[in-house]
Amino acid sequence: MEFIELSPDSSNSALSILGIREQLVHWDKHDTLNLPPKSRFGFVLAGDAVAQFNNGVTCTLPEHSYFSCNEAATIVGGTGFLIELQDYSPLHSIGGPVEKWGRLKYIDGCTDTLLLPPSRLGEPCLNALYFPAGITQTLHTHPSVRIGAVIEGSGMCHTPSGNFALRPGMLFVIPPNALHGFVTSKFPMTVVAYHPDSDSGPRDDDHPMINRTIVNGTSAKHIEAIRTL
Template identity: 50%
Template sequence: MADGMARTRNFFAFEWTTGKVADCDPNFPTTLYAWDGERLALDATDTAFFGFVQQGPAELTTASGTFTLGTGMYFSANNVLSVKGGQGIVMAREHHQAFFMVGGPVEPQGRLKYIDGCTDSLLIAPVKMGDPCLNLLYFPPGIDQTSHTHPSDRIGVVFSGEGECETPEGIIPLKPGVMFRIPYEGHHKFRTAGSEMRVIAYHPDSDFGPQDENHPMINRTMVEGVSASKIDAIRTK
């Protein structure tokens, strides 16, 4: 585990390394890994990987093939992967299987309204409600967030810009490359002054997403004008 740049009860920041960085939320078992030029190889049963390229290019190898990823790109894969070159983070979520995907680079701002003038984009959405997700948080200049908590860990990295995180213990300066963990129920708020800031944030769980009885395919399948989601007799058991 890397030595922490900052450690409080509510915020952990980590130095860059290649390998395991930290064990995270025990309620949704997640391990934070990173790579810094050297090859990171991961092999785990029934485990999904969610990754972000802080600096590219990086070469990602999975069961689906080998891909070159640039700065600001992201990915998800299952069970076995290796990545080398550049710099980035990988969150390993036990007892889950993600869709394989490669996306990005991230956009300048988020597409969804968040709080206190901030915006958010859901980069990797939950396959089903309750599953993990990966987000882009955008903070315009001059932001002073409302202090808040989350019911599960927030894990990620500052991608661009500068700001700070305030916790009851003090203030942690934020700049590109600060890799962090905010423990569940940790009190915090983000602030920016003259600079905007973009943060990549992984959530190990979600309260949003498709459900067996509520998703676009079944909702928009009509039987004599009635959605199939409302007809128990024909829904797949």
């Protein structure tokens, strides 16, 4: 199966069957989540949520805001989801609401924005993907899993197994190497997508701080003798 809808009751069993280590936690406006320390990405699908983190930060998370954390937290209000991460400790970050159009050009008229970027090359990330109305995306695959949510608009996911309707608030998973393409008709659509890995991002020998440190006209990137071991 190239596309699987994730429901609150069965999402983690579906992910486990696919061999995906990440786990999902759903919440709605009636819940109070008391979360133990764990690495997480989070997203507010509807309404406003209030988050109190164990590091002393308390904040209101408006609809379509996002965050990453690795400490204990309490979340009240709104509707949203958490992706519990494995073998990764993210920076504590809070952002949003998601903008109406992407900062980067993608394919077939679509754009995207890196919401929670990797702090180092290879680390997980959270992205927003924007589809204009009337888009038929080129069929394609990804080398790793994609866990996504439709946050605005509607469309279809076209696969060799059939077409799957996409609606606001819907969570889904696309397994590695599954052939698929998104389609919109009269209305645009916005999706957030979790990637468990990345092939771009900073490295110890390639990041803005070291690249733009110049010694006698040469970037410190190229001077191994002074680079921190």
